[in-house]
Amino acid sequence: MPLGEGRRRRVLVADDEPYILELIVTRLELAGFDVRPSRNGQDALERLADFKPEAMVLDINMPVLDGFGVLARMKAQGLSDKVPTMVLTARNSGDDVARAIRLGARDYLAKPFKDEALIARVGRLLARPRPVARV
Amino acid sequence: MTMGPSGVEDAFVFIAEHTNDVIVRVDADGRIRFVSESARRYGYAPEDVIGTPFLRLAHPADAEALAQATAALLRGELDTALRRQHRFRAADGAWVWMEGNPHIVRGPGGDVVEIVNIFRDVTRRRELEDAATAQAELFEAAFRSVAGGIAILSPDGVVRRANPAWRRIAGRDKGEAVGLRMATVVHPEDMARVRDQARALLRGDIDSYESDERYVRPDGSFVWVRVTASCVRDAGGQPLHIVSQVQDLTAQRAAEEALRERGAQLREQAELFESSFDNAPIGMALVGTDGSFLRINDAFCRITDYPRARMLALDFQTITHPEDLNADLEQLTQLTAGVIDGYRMDKRYIRADGEIVWVHLSVSMVRNADGSPKHYVAQVQDLTERRAAEAALRGSEARYRLIADKMTDVIVQMDAEGRITWVSPSVAAYGYEPDTLLGLTTDQIVHPDDYHRIMAGRAPGSDHRGDQQARYRAADGRWVWMEGNPQEIRNEAGEITGAINVLRNVTERRAQADLFETAFQQAAIGKCLVELDSSIFKVNHTLCLMLGFPEAELLGLNGDDLMHPEERGAGDHLIAELVSGEIDSYSRERRFRKADGGYLWCGMTIAMVRNPDGSPKHYVVELRDLTEQRAAEMALRESEARYRMITENTSDMIIMSDLSGKAIYVSPNVRASGTRPEEIEGSSFAENMHPDDARQVERAFMKLVKGGGSTRVRWRARNRATGAYTWLESNPTLVRDPETGAPTGFLDVIRDIDLQVAQEAEIAEATAAAEAAAAAKSQFLANMSHEIRTPLTAVLGFTSLLSEMELPETAERYVGRISGAGNALLAIVNDILDFSKLEAGKFEIRPKPVDVATVCEETLQLFSTQAQGKGLSLAFAAQEDLPRVAMVDGDRLRQMLINLVGNAVKFSDEGGVTLTVAQAAKADWIRIEVADTGPGLDAEAQALLFQRFTQIDGSMTRRHGGTGLGLAISRGIAEAMGGEIGVTSTPGQGARFFVEIPAPASELRPELAGEEAAVARIDGTRVFVVDDNPVNRELSRRILEAAGAEVYEAGDGGEAVERLGLLPVDVVLMDLRMPGVDGRAALGMLRELAGPNQDVPVLAFTADADLAGENDLAGFDGLVRKPIHPADMYAAIAAATAWASPDEAGEIGGPANAVG
Structure with missing residues (x-):
């Protein structure tokens, strides 16, 4: 999977499972993103300022500060629109999705997910598609 | 009949499951189409009876009536609520009475679809009713025909029923009798006594009582009745009613009264006469006008020394001393002529012993009403006693005269030939002049029937006074009963010279005696007269009939001989009270021996008859046959008992309100x-x-x-x-x-239903507990799976990364091993998760157009490597005319088949596995079979097979691996699809698993063909369809899901905007024309709304006809035309969601919102 030449888009990934975190980070790096890992919600919030991510992949179930907590702080600080965020949820947790959307999340992805879906969704967070209207 | 077919069906199933009644549904052709399970009670398996003509089960005698009733029902003439009873044949040939309750079920067009008949078994009820009816009829017959009056009274004394005899006695019409209060019937003077007895009876102090009382008739008259009352009680001993038997005593009472009165009169007269005549201290004689002695007293006999009988045969001339006779006759002539009223003289009698006695004679004349001489009264005083007697004489003379005048006896004197020589003037009372009778003989004035009897009584040596009663003819031809007292007259030589007879009128006495005798003999009840020593001396005909003894035999018996041994002596104390006068009579129910050795229950009444001086004379015993009464009471009790049994043995309570x-x-x-x-x-x-x-x-x-x-x-x-x-x-x-x-x-x-409710509660509780336990276990399994899957995801993810790298050959092989084992582990974990979903009912089935045959074949081929390794063959066969594409959840079907084929390969060591797919018996269903050549399964194993965590034995699990959930999940999937799964097998001959599921043919196949590329491009895409037409939404869903898209939908613009506010999707298909918020308005709102879908591509979803021109679609990101062409739809969606390829992702465009 060749890497692109230009500036790579910054993506922050927060997950408390170290192996899963590393796996996501590796996949996104292989897809050409500039990725920073974060082990919990509190850490992720702190990195927003220095890393200035253009998108974030946020696990819901985390210790210290969970995904909802992170979203709530971001909303309070007016960061929701500036850092489009996709949450990672367990299967069959529609309630979690709605709650996350209300708190400003832009998209969601249910675990376990396919590599392709992860990369496609992260791409969608970063650039609005411009389809050609065929009227 | 507002219920639709499905409503009838539901109600029907409910009833059929809850009733003991037999429910039969008969189709319009009269054939049975359904019988409830309860038919098994009569030996019929429902499946055996179905199709049988219904009438064939009816009793031949009832079949026609049943057919007619059915026809009437169909014509609407028979009220459906009208229940009919008919006989039906049980399987064993017995006939059963059933009560039907038919209802017609009609189709929408009013045509008769079937008759639903609910039958209740009334056989037992009919038996009981028949028996009760028979009893009731028996009682009714007895009640009506019995001679005595019977009334059935409520415990508070109201007449409930009364038979004709009772109504006659009480003088009431049929209508009046029922409801009558006895207080208005019984004479007020008797009421207190009757009430006391009734109370004692109701309390149970006595079994019955007998009382003589007066019933007042509506006309004010009253009637003496003898009442025998007994009480009928229910099982609990509570009085149900009083049975009162009534006998009219009027005639008896009147006769007894008259007899007593007349007897008293006669006795009074006799006593008066006897006491003044017989007990007089001087000699007295009544002397006929001819000089004969009519009556003499003891003193006269003493003076003359003649025995009474001889004296009465003589006249005074005979015993008067000849020297005194003329003077006496001279005086007498003057007296008779009325010249003198009486005369006195001293004269001599010649005594029987020949001695002469001087007496002082005083004679007076008794005349008849017309003044004619009747007889003379002679008072004779022995002169030796004269002074002593003189005072007494004077006092008694007037009194005696009075008596003599009143004498009504007729005195007849006859000569030796029996010719009447003299008749006393008193014969005038019978219309005769005495002279007209002179010269006649007895046979000319005595009734021929009586003549010989009285003549026999006059024969020498015979002295039957009673036999001297005969009918004498009065002048007007009437017959008059007279009792004679004939005496011979003898001369001094002892020769019979004639006779004298004093005749007394006994007509009235005889009439009374006849009355008594008739009453005695003709009484409806048995009567006998019993001496004080218990010997029977008179019995009536009824008693002979009752006991079956001839009269002569009874007369020889002692009363005790007839008593039942158990009751002998039982009444001794009552007899003692009777004798002592404490009571006048008493009544008891007693058994009396019959001639045939049996005993008869009788109502016995004993009364005492006393002599004039009050001393006991004999007993009068009356026996009433209680057989009928007892039978009636018994019938009544049995009817009651049976009725009670019927109502009380029904466990259901019945309330009419x-x-x-x-x-x-x-x-x-x-x-x-x-x-x-x-x-x-x-x-x-x-x-x-x-x-x-x-x-x-x-x-x-x-x-x-x-x-x-x-x-x-x-x-x-x-x-x-x-x-x-x-x-x-x-x-x-x-x-x-x-x-x-x-x-x-x-x-x-x-x-x-207390017990039932308690059981239901227990079951519900147990079920809830079991469900809670199951839910907890499912949750645990889900959690466990999740916990396992997270590290497993890492294992597989890194393995995948590793496999993308250049590795030494050995390392590459190891990575392959890790990947294989990891995927196997993931399959197990997914199994467990699926299973917990199945248990929780969260298992979703999503039918898509699927080529079932292809899925089957591909699944089988997955095992080709494994099969080859074991030397097994794999064979596939599909029915040719199967629909190519059917609506089935292909993924779940594949999951099931993997389990089945996997097992088949796993358990077969030689031979092969065959998978066949074909049309099932049901339309639009398919049947897939997987046959193996493994060890097979016995019945027990088959039963356990589809249960969770079960393999044939533990060793199998160890040997073959797996969770043991495969078949349980397969069953869950099959059931979730609405189908079924099963196995047929014989141990040693392999097993044949089958799956049958609904698989309706899909019409989407032609459009799908050749669009594989487009399908691939929208796999996993989230599409939100907004359309007010549910058909369009459903069609879109099917087409899109067929291509692997996730589909969400809404019915109007408002709902779409609301849902899209919380649900991120990849593309929206928006219908333009919708009620409420239309497509354009919804698009505007969506773009205004800050949310996950503010920038989502939105495609117009419309027909060309609805478009005004190209500019009409301003704001939309594309168009999907109706009618839908799937290929176009896929292409439009793919274009709208076209994404920079992953390798470009990190580079294109600038950061829209870089964090400052």
Whole structure:
């Protein structure tokens, strides 16, 4: 999977499972993103300022500060629109999705997910598609 | 019949499962199409009877009636509520009485679809009813025909029934009798006594009583009756009614009264006469005008020394001293002529012993009313006693004269030839001049029937005074009963010279005696007269008939001989009281021996007859045959008992109430609820209802009033005795007026379901506990799976990364191993997750157009490597005309087949596995079979096979691996699809698993063909379809899901905007023309709304006709045309969601919102 030449888009990934975190980070790096890992919600919030991510992949179930907590702080600080965020949820947790959307999340992805879906969704967070209207 | 077919069906199934009645559904051709399970009770398996012509089961004698009733029902002439009883044949050939309750079920067009008949077995009920009817008829016959009056009274003395004899005695019409209070019938003077006896009877102090009392008739007259009353009680000993038997005593009483009165008169006369005549201190004689002695007293006999009999045969001339005779006759002539009133003289009598006695004679004349001489009264005083007697004489003379004048006896004197030589003037009372009779002989004036008897009585040596009663002819031809007292007259030589007879009129006495005798002999009851020593001396005909003895035999018996051994001596104390005069009579029920050795129950009454001086004379015993009465009582008791048995042995309580719920009739078995029928009658049974249930019960009842029919409703009743609540189930039916059809009330059959409710509660509790345990276990499994899957995801993810790297060959092989084992582990974990979903009911089935045959074949081929390794063959066969594409959840079908084929390969060591797919018996279903050549399964193993965590034995699990959930999950999937899964197998001959699922053919196949590329491009895409037409939404869903898209939908713009506010999707298909918020408005709102879909591509979803031009679609990101062409739809969606390829992702465009 060749890497692109230009500036790579910054993506922050927060997950408390170290192996899963590393796996996501590796996949996104292989897809050409500039990725920073974060082990919990509190850490992720702190990195927003220095890393200035253009998108974030946020696990819901985390210790210290969970995904909802992170979203709530971001909303309070007016960061929701500036850092489009996709949450990672367990299967069959529609309630979690709605709650996350209300708190400003832009998209969601249910675990376990396919590599392709992860990369496609992260791409969608970063650039609005411009389809050609065929009227 | 507002119920549709499915409503009938539901109701039907409910009833069929809940009733003991036999429900039969007969189609329009008269064939049975359904029989409830309860038919097994009569030996019929429902499946054997179905198709049989219904009438064939009916009794030949009833079949026609049944057919006619059915025809009438179909014509609408027969009220469906009218229940008919017919005989039906049980499987063993026995006939069973069934009561049908038929209902017609009609199709939408009014045509008869079937007749539903609910049969209730009434065989036992009919038997009981027949028996009760027979008993009742027996009793009725006895009641009507018995000679005596019988009335059945309520315990409070109201006439419930009265037979004709009773009504005759009481002088009441049939209509008047029933409801009559006995207080208005019994004479007021007798009432207190009757009431006391009745109370004693009701208390049970006595078994019965007999009393003589007066009944007052409506006309004010009264009648003497003898009442025998007994009490009939229910099983609990409570008096049900009093049976009163009544005998009219009027005639008997009158006869006895008259007899007593007349006897007293006669006795008085006789006593008066006897005492003044016989006991006079001087000699007295009544002397006929011819000088003969008519009557003499003891003193006269003493003076003359003649025995009375000889004296009476003589005249005074004979004993008068000849020297005194003329003077005496001279005086007498003057007396007779009325010249003198009397005369006195001293004269001599020649005594029988020949001696002469001087006496002082005083003679007076007794005349008849007409003044004619009747007889003379002579008073004779022995001159030696003269002074002593003189005073007494003077006092008695006047009195004696009076007596003599009143004498009505006729004195007849006859000569030796029997010719009448003289008749006393008193014969004038019978219309004769005495002279006209002179010269006649006895046979000329005595009734021929009596003549020989009285002549025989006059024969020498015979002295039967009673035999001297004969009918004498009066002048006017009447016959008059006279009792004679003939005496011979002898001369001094002892030769009979004639006779004298004093005749006394006994007509009246005989009439009374006849009356008594007739009453005695002809009485309806047995009577006998018994001496004080118990010997029987007179019996009547009835008694002979009752006991079967000839009269002569009875007369030789002692009363004790007839008594039942157990009762001998039982009445001794009563006899003693009778003798001592403490009581006049007593009555008891006693058994008396019959000639055939049996015993007869009799009502016995014993009374005492006394001599004039009050000393006991003999007993009068009356025996009344109680057989009929006892039979009637017995019949009555049995009828009662049987009726009670029927009503009380029904476990259901039955309450009839009016529309307000006020009870009119209450069956006795409400006692089980701690109450009594009387307490409920007239009140509303809601009074004992738990307040929380009242509204619901009232609703159920009111619903009946509106809709008719019957219903069931549960409620709690408070036990009045204990205060505890009991669960009851009411099954009320609306009762209608048979004429007008207007609702009149309810018939409620109430069942105690306390036990049932308790059991249901227990079951519900147990079920809830089991479900809670299962849910907890499922949750645990889900959690566990999740916990396992997270590290497993990492294992597989890194393995995948590793496999993308350049590795040494050995390392690459190891990575392959890790990947294989990891995926196997993931499959197991997914199995467990699926299973917990199945248990939780969260398992989703998503049918898509699938080529079932291809799925089957591909699944089989997955195992080709494994099969080859074991030397097994794999064979596939598909029915040729199967629809190529059917709506089936292909993924789940594949999951099932993997389990089945995997097992087949796993357990077969030689031979092969065959998978066949074909049309199932049901239309639009397919049947897939997987046959192996493994060890096969016995029945026990087959039963366990589809249960969770079960393999044939533990060793199999160890040997072959797997969770043991595969088949359980497969079953869950099959059932979730609405299908079924199963196995047929014989141990040693392999197993054949099958799956049958609905697989309706899909019409999408042509459009799908050749669009594989487009399908691939929208796999996993989230599409939100907005359309007010549900058909369009459903069609879109099917087309899109077929291509692997996730589909969400909304019916209008408003709903779409609301849902899209919280649900991120990849593309929206928006219909333009919708009620409410239309497509354009919805698009505007969506773009305004800050949310996950503010920038989502939105495609217009419309028909060309609805478009005004190209500019009409301003703001939309594309168009999907209707009617839908799937390929176009896929292309439009793919274009709208076209994404920079992953390798470009990190580079294109600038950061829209870089964090400052």
